[in-house]
Amino acid sequence: xxxHFVPARLSHLxxxxxxxxxxxxxxxxxxxWSLNLSPATRxxxxxxxxxxxxxxxxxxxxxxxxxxAAQVGNGVAQAMASNSTQSxxxxxxxxxxxxxxxxxxxxGASYQRNNNSSxxxxxxxxxxxxxxxSAAGDTIPFSQISWTVSAAGSPxxxxxxxxxxxxxxxxxxxxxxxxxxxxxxxxxxxxxxLRAAGTYTGQVTxxxxxx
Amino acid sequence: xxxxxxxxxxxxxxxxxxxxxxxxxxxxxxxxxxxVPPNVQMQWRPMTSxxxxxxxxxxxxxxxxxxxxxxxGRSGRVYxxxxxxxxxxxxxxxxxxxxxxxxxxxxxxxxxxxxxxxxTATLEDQFTVRLRSGADWQGSRRRLDFHFEFDAD
Numbered sequence: 001x002x003x004h005f006v007p008a009r010l011s012h013l014x015x016x017x018x019x020x021x022x023x024x025x026x027x028x029x030x031x032x033w034s035l036n037l038s039p040a041t042r043x044x045x046x047x048x049x050x051x052x053x054x055x056x057x058x059x060x061x062x063x064x065x066x067x068x069a070a071q072v073g074n075g076v077a078q079a080m081a082s083n084s085t086q087s088x089x090x091x092x093x094x095x096x097x098x099x100x101x102x103x104x105x106x107x108g109a110s111y112q113r114n115n116n117s118s119x120x121x122x123x124x125x126x127x128x129x130x131x132x133x134s135a136a137g138d139t140i141p142f143s144q145i146s147w148t149v150s151a152a153g154s155p156x157x158x159x160x161x162x163x164x165x166x167x168x169x170x171x172x173x174x175x176x177x178x179x180x181x182x183x184x185x186x187x188x189x190x191x192x193x194l195r196a197a198g199t200y201t202g203q204v205t206x207x208x209x210x211x
Numbered sequence: 212x213x214x215x216x217x218x219x220x221x222x223x224x225x226x227x228x229x230x231x232x233x234x235x236x237x238x239x240x241x242x243x244x245x246x247v248p249p250n251v252q253m254q255w256r257p258m259t260s261x262x263x264x265x266x267x268x269x270x271x272x273x274x275x276x277x278x279x280x281x282x283x284g285r286s287g288r289v290y291x292x293x294x295x296x297x298x299x300x301x302x303x304x305x306x307x308x309x310x311x312x313x314x315x316x317x318x319x320x321x322x323x324x325x326x327x328x329x330x331t332a333t334l335e336d337q338f339t340v341r342l343r344s345g346a347d348w349q350g351s352r353r354r355l356d357f358h359f360e361f362d363a364d
Contacts, residue, residue: 036251038253038353115347115348116351
């Protein structure tokens with residue numbers, strides 16, 4: 001009687017284990033919709049003057065000044081005007097960061113990346129040639145042109161600092177990952193030496209790079 | 212004797228209730244479902260002052276075919292589930308063609324997509340899904356495994 005009871009109980013336990021195993025297998029074979037996701041590739045965005053959020057914009061803005069003959073070389077800095085019309089931020093809030101674009105050039109830069117092995121920041125640089133050149137071949141050192149910065153309503157108006165063109169590549173700012181920086185640059189000509197009459201031109205190029 | 216029978220009936224009812232509660236949820240097979248496209252690359256969302264750092268998003272369609280043959284005639288609720296993985300939360304927001312409910316789901320949660328009596332062997336619909344996540348991924352690739360489960364009444 002006792003010998004007969006024990007195998008019956010064992011048999012019951014074995015059956016329970018079998019049901020449990022089947023239940024686990026059943027869970028494994030229940031398929032579901034799956035998806036492989038790749039993260040967005042890292043991205044830099046830069047605009048100098050007129051720009052379009054997250055799109056290319058080929059505009060090259062002009063900053064200029066006409067120095068009256070009587071004032072040439074008198075050492076009094078001359079404010080430069082801009083043909084930029086970009087007054088509102090491209091940061092997404094439409095804020096009027098540069099309220100007087102006729103004397104300001106808005107510079108904005110962002111760097112987006114994932115938390116992987118990508119660099120932690122991007123670098124904003126500006127490269128200027130050694131000189132502005134006239135049609136006659138006369139030159140003015142680019143170091144005669146400086147800029148001040150501002151940003152209406154910003155707690156960090158100097159996030160991209162003021163400076164003077166050096167005639168070479170200059171580092172302006174570091175843009176940490178997943179941040180956006182912007183402010184307004186107002187240019188002036190030092191007017192510290194006599195120059196031959198003429199129209200002097202030169203182009204500076206801003207770059208934002210993540211190695 | 213009558214009191215004993217009532218007690219036993221109550222015990223049986225409690226046991227059945229407990230058994231039913233333990234049984235839910237039931238994983239449903241939707242191996243007939245597929246996504247278009249099958250692999251998706253996230254895109255950066257524009258940076259704004261309200262979401263510094265922004266994040267990524269992707270859009271896709273999911274053609275759903277959920278096997279409910281085992282539950283025909285039963286009433287209950289079907290949920291879509293996105294298990295949490297080791298990375299940051301994913302948010303899925305979808306619209307449907309009407310057979311299932313539109314909704315929103317975040318990693319680690321489940322959201323109701325159907326409630327009522329199961330009348331057919333399959334539940335079919337097409338979701339248009341927007342996926343969003345933060346930028347704090349550690350890896351270069353991520354697999355999302357959604358599934359459906361049924362809570363019988």
